Amino acid sequence: MLCASCEARHGGVCAALDPDQLAVLARSARKYEAGSGTELMGDAERIESYANVLSGVVKLTKTLSDGRQQIVGLQFAPDFLGRPFKAESDLNAEAATDVSLCAFPRASVERMIRASPELERRLYLQALKELDEARDWMVTLGRKTAGEKIASFLLMIARSIEPAAGTDRMSARFDLPLTRADIADFLGLTIETVSRQLTRLRADKVIAIENNRHVIVPDLSRLEARQGR
Amino acid sequence: MLCASCEARHGGVCAALDPDQLAVLARSARKYEAGSGTELMGDAERIESYANVLSGVVKLTKTLSDGRQQIVGLQFAPDFLGRPFKAESDLNAEAATDVSLCAFPRASVERMIRASPELERRLYLQALKELDEARDWMVTLGRKTAGEKIASFLLMIARSIEPAAGTDRMSARFDLPLTRADIADFLGLTIETVSRQLTRLRADKVIAIENNRHVIVPDLSRLEARQGR
DNA sequence: CGGAAGGTTTGATCTGGATCAAAAATGCAG
DNA sequence: CTGCATTTTTGATCCAGATCAAACCTTCCG
Numbered sequence: 001m002l003c004a005s006c007e008a009r010h011g012g013v014c015a016a017l018d019p020d021q022l023a024v025l026a027r028s029a030r031k032y033e034a035g036s037g038t039e040l041m042g043d044a045e046r047i048e049s050y051a052n053v054l055s056g057v058v059k060l061t062k063t064l065s066d067g068r069q070q071i072v073g074l075q076f077a078p079d080f081l082g083r084p085f086k087a088e089s090d091l092n093a094e095a096a097t098d099v100s101l102c103a104f105p106r107a108s109v110e111r112m113i114r115a116s117p118e119l120e121r122r123l124y125l126q127a128l129k130e131l132d133e134a135r136d137w138m139v140t141l142g143r144k145t146a147g148e149k150i151a152s153f154l155l156m157i158a159r160s161i162e163p164a165a166g167t168d169r170m171s172a173r174f175d176l177p178l179t180r181a182d183i184a185d186f187l188g189l190t191i192e193t194v195s196r197q198l199t200r201l202r203a204d205k206v207i208a209i210e211n212n213r214h215v216i217v218p219d220l221s222r223l224e225a226r227q228g229r
Numbered sequence: 230m231l232c233a234s235c236e237a238r239h240g241g242v243c244a245a246l247d248p249d250q251l252a253v254l255a256r257s258a259r260k261y262e263a264g265s266g267t268e269l270m271g272d273a274e275r276i277e278s279y280a281n282v283l284s285g286v287v288k289l290t291k292t293l294s295d296g297r298q299q300i301v302g303l304q305f306a307p308d309f310l311g312r313p314f315k316a317e318s319d320l321n322a323e324a325a326t327d328v329s330l331c332a333f334p335r336a337s338v339e340r341m342i343r344a345s346p347e348l349e350r351r352l353y354l355q356a357l358k359e360l361d362e363a364r365d366w367m368v369t370l371g372r373k374t375a376g377e378k379i380a381s382f383l384l385m386i387a388r389s390i391e392p393a394a395g396t397d398r399m400s401a402r403f404d405l406p407l408t409r410a411d412i413a414d415f416l417g418l419t420i421e422t423v424s425r426q427l428t429r430l431r432a433d434k435v436i437a438i439e440n441n442r443h444v445i446v447p448d449l450s451r452l453e454a455r456q457g458r
Numbered sequence: 459c460g461g462a463a464g465g466t467t468t469g470a471t472c473t474g475g476a477t478c479a480a481a482a483a484t485g486c487a488g
Numbered sequence: 489c490t491g492c493a494t495t496t497t498t499g500a501t502c503c504a505g506a507t508c509a510a511a512c513c514t515t516c517c518g
Contacts, residue, residue, distance in 0.1 A: 188371025
């Protein structure tokens with residue numbers, strides 16, 4: 001059965017469900033892959049389904065009518081994707097990398113929420129986590145310099161991609177899930193400024209970059225010293 | 230009894246409770262006033278109580294160690310103040326104006342949440358609302374010009390202070406609940422830039438200002454045209 | 459009423475990051 | 489491997505908003 005080996009079964013919202021409930025939900029669930037760049041949900045579109053992110057990274061964006069864009073959130077496995085209790089989305093969700101998702105029809109999720117306070121609790125906790133993250137980024141967007149923004153971003157990715165890093169390890173290596181353009185949209189900068197700041201970090205030997213995507217941080221504390229605190 | 234004439238009894242979280250539950254909670258509730266500038270909750274402080282905002286405005290701030298500050302949220306009546314399920318606050322809450330609050334000890338709120346899924350649902354909805362707001366502000370912080378930020382801010386205040394305005398009415402007048410310094414901390418600008426942009430809006434007759442605090446908007450659509458869309 | 463203390467506006471100058479422009483990597487299809 | 493498209497880096501210049509510096513208002517309290 002679908003859920004047996006699923007990551008969301010553990011850390012994700014499905015962990016809230018008992019075997020019977022899980023069986024019910026699994027019946028209407030549909031697992032699928034989407035290539036990088038695929039739009040998963042459009043602004044002003046009716047919300048017809050929710051999904052768990054099983055692998056890859058999803059970016060949530062808002063766009064002004066003249067084309068200026070801002071990424072307002074990134075979702076990693078096993079995050080739950082979608083905004084309950086709202087008929088229409090007011091943002092775009094797009095696959096930032098190739099992703100694999102487990103989608104549920106809107107109706108079954110909402111029925112399940114009504115039936116399981118435990119599930120609602122999980123969703124509430126994720127909303128609180130996303131709110132905490134959004135507020136941290138407001139500080140980054142409003143008050144940090146370009147160099148501090150880039151350092152903050154790299155540290156955030158390092159922590160999300162390889163949870164091992166965070167605490168004790170001194171070094172980290174990971175692939176950037178975003179292009180330079182995406183990083184710019186996330187940090188409220190231009191592509192050129194992102195590139196220049198990465199170049200500077202490289203020149204100062206705080207990081208090394210291979211093939212434009214793979215980042216090596218030999219000493220996380222040196223990167224932390226640059227994020228602004 | 231306390232709750233009979235309370236505003237939070239209607240729009241706020243207390244509306245989720247039945248009369249018995251309300252009576253229980255009221256027993257440990259304490260209503261009080263705090264003057265503008267009072268710190269209501271400190272960063273890295275243990276969370277000992279929650280509160281409903283009954284009147285006035287509370288600002289939520291984050292501060293970098295070198296003093297740079299960012300306001301990450303504003304709370305108006307009848308918002309619920311506090312972050313459930315977390316031992317320690319990671320932000321400051323301060324009265325931006327004189328406020329009146331109805332405070333509950335941490336333990337009674339958490340007991341009540343466990344007892345009332347309806348209350349938890351309300352809190353979840355408020356978290357989702359705050360998340361939506363935070364994401365809108367991320368666009369403002371990351372991608373709008375100083376002039377657009379100020380217009381967005383004035384419109385947000387107009388809508389929160391006098392809910393009547395929002396829809397059909399063409400004009401609005403209200404007192405700014407924040408000083409120029411607070412507005413700057415909210416928008417990621419300096420005091421001087423805030424002042425200059427307000428002066429420009431005044432020069433262009435989009436707004437009028439009396440006594441530094443009272444704002445008159447004769448035609449909301451002209452202000453909307455300046456907020457960036 | 460005078461006068462000290464904040465808060466606000468205005469002016470002059472500077473600068474970090476944007477914009478404009480082009481070269482260099484990288485990836486891919488044939 | 490070659491050639492083309494896309495992404496990234498680097499360089500030159502510009503400008504919105506920051507910074508530095510004064511004046512100007514409001515309160516409000518003795």
